Amino acid sequence: MSFLRKHSFKIAVLALCAAMGIYLLYMYGPKKAEPLPLLQAAPAFEMNDIDGKPVSLESTNGKVRIVYFYFANCPDVCPPTTFMLGEAQDILREQGTLGDKVELISITFxxxxxxxxxxxxxxxxxxxxxxxxxxxxxxxxxxIQLARDFEVGVIKVEKENTFAHFNVITLVDQNGQIREWINGNDEELTPEYIVQQINKLL
Known part of the structure; x- marks a missing residue:
């Protein structure tokens, strides 16, 4: 009893420090990644790739998919966004998930x-x-209708033979559910963020 009275202040300080440590760990320590919400079912599609092979939403089920609508003559957002997706592709390859667990799908307007x-x-x-x-x-x-069904707005500008469109990267999970729309125009967007969000679905 005399020990407790003699060291009560030290014990109180230690208890306070321990409580502060627990609080700081809770607030700023590593946290379990929050799951991405289920937004809506991805629209079904089937098209040919550049080798003439058919690819569909159903045929790629079981993998996380990055879906991006673009066109090669795009004068602004499509090339840098595709380049960034290429950087994400490199990270996915390094972590061993590209192809087996994750695929990218780019669809031209x-x-x-x-x-x-x-x-x-x-x-x-x-x-x-x-x-x-x-x-x-x-x-x-x-x-164009498929893009709109993916909630990617697009209009063909007939006079200039070009397309005005939202620059959106869509994450689709293994079961064909859209889990996130990523703003490709976000100046703070990085390939690491894209991969981080993909990894939440693996």
């Missing part, structure tokens, strides 16, 4: 000009490869 050769040249310009990455082509009107 402009199949008339985006021939397989034109798409290969676009991929080369943006420093990406087709390892674990499907570049798909379909009918223009159907693709």
């Amino acid at each position: 402009d199949p008339e000009r985006d021939t397989p050769d034109a798409i290969r040249q676009f991929a080369e310009r943006t420093s990406v490869d087709t390892d674990g990455w499907h570049f798909l082509r379909g009918e223009e009107e159907a693709t």
